[in-house]
Amino acid sequence: MALHLSEAEIIERAALLPAFPAVVNDILQTLDDDNATIGTLCSLVERDPVITGRVFSLANSAAMGGRTPRELRDMQVAISLVGLSRVREIVLAVSLAEFSRESRMSNYFWEHSVAVGVAAQELARIAHYSVDYALVGGLLHDIGQLWMARCYPLEFQMVRMAMQAQTKACILDTERQHFGTDHCVVGRVLATAWHLPASVVAAISHHHDLYPPADKLVATTHVAEAIANALDLSRHEEARVGQLSEAACQQLSLDWHADLNFLFGKIEARTRYLCQTFAAS
Amino acid sequence: MKTRLRYIALSEAEEEMVLGAPLTIAEHGVTNFSLPAGHVLTEQNIRQIALRHGEFVCIAVADTRSDAECAEALAQAQARLDVIFSLVDRHRPAIAGLYKAVLAYRSI
Numbered sequence: 001m002a003l004h005l006s007e008a009e010i011i012e013r014a015a016l017l018p019a020f021p022a023v024v025n026d027i028l029q030t031l032d033d034d035n036a037t038i039g040t041l042c043s044l045v046e047r048d049p050v051i052t053g054r055v056f057s058l059a060n061s062a063a064m065g066g067r068t069p070r071e072l073r074d075m076q077v078a079i080s081l082v083g084l085s086r087v088r089e090i091v092l093a094v095s096l097a098e099f100s101r102e103s104r105m106s107n108y109f110w111e112h113s114v115a116v117g118v119a120a121q122e123l124a125r126i127a128h129y130s131v132d133y134a135l136v137g138g139l140l141h142d143i144g145q146l147w148m149a150r151c152y153p154l155e156f157q158m159v160r161m162a163m164q165a166q167t168k169a170c171i172l173d174t175e176r177q178h179f180g181t182d183h184c185v186v187g188r189v190l191a192t193a194w195h196l197p198a199s200v201v202a203a204i205s206h207h208h209d210l211y212p213p214a215d216k217l218v219a220t221t222h223v224a225e226a227i228a229n230a231l232d233l234s235r236h237e238e239a240r241v242g243q244l245s246e247a248a249c250q251q252l253s254l255d256w257h258a259d260l261n262f263l264f265g266k267i268e269a270r271t272r273y274l275c276q277t278f279a280a281s
Numbered sequence: 282m283k284t285r286l287r288y289i290a291l292s293e294a295e296e297e298m299v300l301g302a303p304l305t306i307a308e309h310g311v312t313n314f315s316l317p318a319g320h321v322l323t324e325q326n327i328r329q330i331a332l333r334h335g336e337f338v339c340i341a342v343a344d345t346r347s348d349a350e351c352a353e354a355l356a357q358a359q360a361r362l363d364v365i366f367s368l369v370d371r372h373r374p375a376i377a378g379l380y381k382a383v384l385a386y387r388s389i
Contacts, residue, residue, distance in 0.1 A: 082334065083308070083334060086334050167367065168367070168368060170368075226379060227379070229365060230362070230365060230366070230379050230380070230383045231383060231386075232361065232365060239365055240364075240365055240366075240367065240368045241365055241366050241368065241369055241376070241379070242368060242369065243369070244369070244373070244375045244376050244379060245375070246373070246374060246375045249375045249378075256374075256375065256377075256378020256379060256381065256382050257378065259385075260382045260385075260386065261286070261385065261386050261389055262302065262339070264288075264382070264383065264386045265286070265288030265337075265339060265386070266288060266337060268288055269288040269289055269290050269336070269337035269338075270290070270336050270337055272289075272290045272293075273290035273291065273292060273336050273337060276290065276292060
């Protein structure tokens with residue numbers, strides 16, 4: 001029998017997940033703040049020792065090409081060397097990787113999230129949209145499934161088994177049969193409760209829609225998932241392309257008849273790089 | 282000699298690899314580093330790319346496969362794509378475009 005989950009219950013049960021990293025919201029807020037400086041970013045990074053350690057480690061590696069170890073100890077120097085945008089990417093990816101690790105997210109789930117995040121970043125560059133928002137949208141698009149796996153593991157497993165047994169089954173319909181709702185709705189409730197920006201909430205809520213609302217982050221996340229699955233980036237037997245909205249593709253000015261080999265190659269190589277760099281477990 | 286293109290993470294790049302496509306790194310819209318296709322990578326190049334936050338390179342590798350082996354590899358890639366696209370209507374323009382573009386990518 002299907003569960004009938006209320007929004008209140010979804011939020012209440014979210015206590016089973018680790019605390020959502022506040023630094024994600026803080027970083028996104030700095031993007032809209034003209035007065036944000038390197039000092040602002042430093043103070044955000046230095047609040048969390050795990051993130052601080054990872055930023056130093058990655059800054060050392062980036063600065064020296066991974067060839068000659070050198071100890072960087074000053075965060076402002078690290079940020080100057082690596083660049084503001086790259087440090088923001090590191091902070092977002094590391095904090096969400098930590099969140100995923102503490103949530104006991106499967107490797108497949110994390111790799112798929114990274115793949116969609118990277119594809120979203122590359123589409124955002126084409127569409128002249130924020131790569132930071134795109135990364136967050138991609139990394140969090142399936143957060144509702146993480147909640148399902150953590151809060152109702154039995155029902156979640158039944159969904160997985162049903163999907164394996166019925167090759168043509170729709171994931172959202174199958175989830176509704178067992179949960180009374182789907183991961184897009186659960187994700188929207190969680191993202192709203194975590195006070196994520198409206199466009200991130202919309203991207204999580206509408207990433208499976210064939211007719212999504214006209215919003216660049218929604219379009220970016222939606223098309224990024226289709227590309228990540230089409231390229232088989234997480235090498236998972238169950239990977240399938242779902243809906244692909246014509247309007248979303250048009251919004252991103254994507255021309256499927258153009259030579260996309262470089263775009264796909266970049267997405268594939270960067271996904272591998274980020275999965276190695278930001279392994280969740 | 283026949284070659285094929287491979288896109289690899291910078292951490293996988295090694296000296297003496299040959300660039301399969303021009304490498305251009307820009308910051309704030311200004312190109313600050315570039316190497317031409319056919320350039321043979323050196324240790325110093327790899328460090329320079331890392332310093333400029335490059336994350337990947339396109340390299341040309343020798344393709345020693347016979348025509349039959351190439352055709353077999355492409356057929357396998359297409360069979361996998363058919364499974365991945367099995368839930369959707371491939372007559373829809375966006376889906377058809379994505380399928381064709383990924384198949385073209387698998388052919389390089």
